[in-house]
Amino acid sequence: MERAAGMRASINDLIADAEINEALFDFPRGTALDTLRWDDDYVEVVFSEHLSRRALRPSDVSQLAHQVERYLGPYLADRKVSILSLGVPVAELVPNIYRDSGLVPDSSRVFSSAPRGEMLVRNLNREYAAPRGLDGYNIALWPSHGWYYDNTRDIWRWQRLRMFQTVEDLLTVSFAVSYLTPMLENAGAQVFLPRERDPQPGMAVVDNDSSGALRGKLLTEGLWAREGPGFGAGRPPYSNGHNPFLDGTYDATPVSEEGNATAKWTPDIPQQGSYAVYVSYGRVPDAVADAEYTVYHAGGETRFSVNQTIGAGTWVYLGTFDFAAGMNPDNGAVVLSNRSAASAGRVTADAVRFGGGRGLISRNGSTGGRPRYVEGARYHLQYSGLPDTLVYDLHEGADDYRDDYQSRGEWVNYMRGAPFGPNRDRSSLGLGIPIDVSLAMHTDAGTVGRDSTIGTLAIYSLEGADSTLVFPNGVSRFANRDLADIVQTQFVEDLRALHDSTFSRRSLLEAQYSEAFRPNVPALLLELLSHQNPEDARLYSDPRVRFDASRAIYKGILRFLASQNGFDPVVQPLPVTHMAAVQEAGGIRVSWRPSADPLEPTADADYFVLYTRIEEGGWDNGRRTESDNVLLRGLPADTTYSFRVTAANAGGQSFPSETLSVRRSSGAVRTALIVNGFDRVAPPEFLDVDSLRGVAFFADQGVPHEVDYSFTGYQFNFNDRQVWRSDDSPYHGASHADFDTVGIAGNTFDFPYVHGASLSDADFSFDSVSDEAVFDGSFNLSAYDFVDLILGEEQRTGFVRARRAQQFEALPRVLRQRLSEYLQGGGRLFVSGAHFASELMDSAHQDATAKVFADSVLHLSMITTHGSRRGGVYASEIFAGGSRLDFSFNTEPSPVLYAAEGADALKPVGVEAETLLRYSENNLAAGIGYRGNHRVVSFGFPFEVITSRSMRAHVMRMIVDYLFTD
Secondary structure: OHHHHHHHHHHHHHHHHHOOOOOOOOOOOOOOEEEEEEOOOEEEEEEOHHHHHOOOOHHHHHHHHHHHHHHOHHHHOOOEEEEEEOOEEHHHHOOHHHOOOOOOOOHHHOOOOOOOOOOOEEEOOOOOOOOOOOOOOEEEEEEOOOEEEEOOOOEEEOOOOOEOOEOHHHHHHHHHHHHHHHHHHHOOOEEEOOOOOOOOOOOEEEOOOHHHOEOEEEEEEOOOEEEEEEOOOOOOOEOOOOOHHHOEEEEEEEOEOOOOOEEEEEEOEOOOEEEEEEEOOOOOOOEOOOEEEEEEEOOEEEEEEEOOOOOOOOOEEEEEEEEOOEOOOOOOEEEEEOEOOOOOOEEEEOOEEEOOOEOOEOEOOEOOOOEHHHEOHHHHHHHOOOOHHHHHOOOOOOOHHHHHHHHHHHHHHHHHOOOOOOOOOOOOOOOOOOOOEEEEEEOOOOOOOOOOOOOEEEEEOOOOOOOOOEOOOOOEOHHHHHHHHHHHHHHHHHHHHHOOOOOOEEEEEEOOOHHHHOOOOOEEEEEOOOOOOHHHHHHHOOHHHHHHHHHHHHHHHHHHHHHHHOOOOOOOOOOOEEEEEEEEOOEEEEEEEOOOOOOOHHHOOOEEEEEEEEOOOOEOOOEEEOOOEEEEOOOOOOOEEEEEEEEEEOOEEOOOOOOEEEEOOOOOOEEEEEEEOOOOOEOOOEEEEOOEEEEOOOOOOOEOEOEEOOOOOOEOOOEOOOOOOOOOOOOOOEEOOOOOOOOEEOEOOOHHHHHHHHHHHOOEEEEEEEHHHHHOOOOOHHHOOEEEEEEEOOOOEOOOOOOOOOEOOOOOHHHHHHHHHHHHOOOEEEEEEOOHHHHHOOOOOOOHHHHHHHHHHHOEEEEEOOOOOOOEEEEOHHHHOOOOEEEEEOOOOOOOOOOOOOOOEEEEOOOOEEEEEEEOOOOOEEEEEEEOOOEEEEEOOOHHHEOOHHHHHHHHHHHHHHHHOO
């Protein structure tokens, strides 16, 4: 007893000493000595499971062992010490990927070392490969909860409360769908989501059962036989448990080497836009693995090979494409051929769906009434044909809330099928898709101190739904812990390096959460941060944080799968910069520069893919090039061509660059250069004064990346002393709901096309370049009659919690110098943007040349940073040609145009400077012109957010007339 008491006291002393001595092993909070065992040969020290909540590396294991031995010294003699937590030696808590030569990898937790799995869908036109990325892998992921039916209250509602202008159910969409999914797909993976991925509220379904066809037409050629069951649209909305994939039939035909049968689905598209395309097919024993589909869309045609031996009886995602409204058989259709490399077998044709649509599942007589992408998984899985009692209706229709979060793991299991099938019947064949890993994303973590972020929690389970510690194939569920550690490590390291050096790493928590223990494949529930905590809100509202956080998760998954399958991973590159698209005698030359990733040495670009769009069409399939520039020959005049580029390597392709546009008008006598200086994405302003804290949309709405689907409405409670009592009370952070299902537009990086359309109407040819291409001095502005500088909402922007150099200065010194030289040489300039004038006047951040440039080049100064609330503008008679002209620009959140809510009010400087435009509500100057030693027009608001396209063309004509008329 005396020996036991002494050893216990020694270990407790170690834990206590470590709390105040940073040189000692850092025990997680709550760690305690659980059990001591010893005999003549060993001492076994068992710590509570709290110790396992820390990420451990070999050096940590060695340090802990050394310190335990030192504190137990008087009691050891020649006994060996063994240290355990979570039922295993602490060395077993080190993931395989981090083990060094002294710690042998654990083969029992390698879920798959076999060749990569069957791909359900292969894009036959893809111009890049990712052999050291995720080619061949299948990943299931989802963005937390969604709009669901509350059986108790008989209403549809969010699972969480609206705080700081978002809600968890949508905030996670802005990570999972906007960033993480395309990153994984760019790395070659096939990504599956149990919630609808397409925010498009319009939908067209074309079915082989003519009676059930919705918005379209199906034509077949060749010999097809009707079989079943298959999809049948029936009469939605569907009641609980109703499976539309049992209501209809499918058509089947034998394969042919040359192809002698086709099915063509032509939808009646509700409105022009982007639509996800899904196909479905029947389950037959002689299905083939290479059914050939071709999608005809606004950008051309894209071919896919679909493995019909798996995935039958549900919606199978091909890709997202642009379509014109109405029925357009030539550029709005899907065609299936029976051509196949198989010597025998059949292909089947069922329904094809275009777009996400709106709620289709009825609960107690009502649907959710919203676009399907906001709904919970339970309803999407029903519409996708999954079996109710095995997957999504686990409580006999009585508890949609629990059904929703429990269904996601069971969906993963049904996707994979026996012996990994749903836990109620693991022998279920399911869909046969070999899911490699699953990820649940959440942001529910409460609140902490005033100036702190909560950080990231990783939840995994060592037990399955059957309470065993192994997957159905006998592999240890410690693979779950490896996945959790690797992803959390990558997430925290990247956030600390890029955005917040103090960002907290919370626990590696072993717990039986449904989304962690139900999946029969390696699974992780990741609490990214807290949507409820003000400092987290400041962080996650920055689109740059969302991109970097999602990239970290992608890299973590990549590294986990690489460690499981024994290959050296390569990280996909970052987007290219310094783009230019200019006309040459031989055609159009598009050039760019790759970007280095300071965090990832493998992320260098090896080659590039150039994508082209013609007029308002969609994007083509791209063309691969090893060079950093391409000369495109033989392009007809009087057509606008747009270009964007991705960088690629063995790990996949990057996000696309900005879009540049070019047009050679055969009747034009002048050529303009459009300089795209609008690169900014930024968080909204944050108010922090005394007890008032929150998102100050009234001051600055920030700039979303393309479209932000997480916005619910303006915050209305800023009192941080107002605590939460219920979801319906006026708690701190409470926000309106009027934008719950309306994505708000931000920087689309496509405004050269918008400006170019107006220049074309004004009889100009035009080229376009990024501002970086002008900065470096290699681009000659003097070759152009006119420069149109797009500054949008460009404005010097820092980082919320990082001491990094500010980004997005509107008119940096080198650009001011280039523009001055151009104007001195006789050029003409049009510059528009919401903040460039106020930034030039900001003496705290500018050198003396900034004000000189404003005074003597632009001939303006700034009166106020908020010149207009409503966006009404009228033109002076001298500018409008003798009569008043009224128009407006956008100042409110909108799904179509970004909001210029803080436009500058200007003042002419110099006797030859004059006011061209005024804001209607206060008569402050909105536009200044100067026709003296040089010629320039400046707008204090962005030209591209003028709300009418025809008015933009008219105003551009006025600008040109002013600059070129004596």
